[in-house]
Amino acid sequence: MNVYPFIEAENARGHGTVTRACQLLGISRTAYYNHRTRTATGGSTRQRTDTALTEKIIAAHDRSRGTYGAPRIRAELAAQGHRHSRKRIARLMQQAGRAGRAPRRWRTTTVPDPAATTPPDLISRDFTTNASDINTRWCGDITYIPTGEGWLYLATVLDLASRRVVGWATADHLHTDLPDQALRNALHQRRPQPGVIFHSDRGCQYTSQQYAHTAHQAG
Template identity: 55%
Template structure:
């Protein structure tokens, strides 16, 4: 076999009985320290922060070595997800008048006279779920709501009910 692989017998047996090198031993020790720091940070620290902690603790290693050992150990830091762009304003659209005049405080006399709408984005396993609600400002009751997988105008139109439709829905 040594002739076929063009390796001397001495090299074959030396490699077979050799102990791991100093670098491999140091990598194993460093991997243990990295895993400990990663666990202390509850899995949030990545290679740069773990390198900074190890440096403070006196370990001599480079950031790229820490990154390589983290990859080999299957460790990675958490990162914030990118914000999902949800609203794209139309510069050509006409501005709507503020009929409430920015007065969102409850007025018990004005039940069913001032309504406020809002849209909420809910991340799910299948993507974003959009929830549109219409709330009576005085009573804080939800007048109507609708959900969809898109953020188009018809979602908001589905959430709106007229007072007559609202009373009919309550009676049913």
């Protein structure tokens, strides 16, 4: 318990002397006046060092995008010539509300079907941008988003000419219905003329009969 503010308050009210207050609380006058000196000069040397070190820790933590814990931050600071114990760095990180975070595990979203027929690459890996080619070349992919209730999967359709997302869909599964719905949404939004080339990876969702049927229906 910090009794020094009580002594200062009592002294300010004129209810007694510093000597009497120190006697009642069982501390020495020297300790009290040392505390006042440290407060007036911005804290003890240790406190000032901790403040400066915390700033370096926060900077290193930010550079790691919040992934570094105490061991890796300690190693980075040591490489800069600042050698401190791991326990001290861990303590300061905790006081600053910082903690390491393990990178999220990679999740595979599209897996090739070895039995599926691979369609030809009709755009010949040409992903250049040309504003006059809107609604002529689309591409699609599936990604994932971590949420508090599990993984949310997102399928998108991108117009290569404008780099705009023209259709998308979300679901808690990776069934073909997900990218199929994204393509249907793109068709509904853009209503392109027949002849649009759709490009994707060779994931089983995109090489499925269901997806091919939707694409053929739309021309």
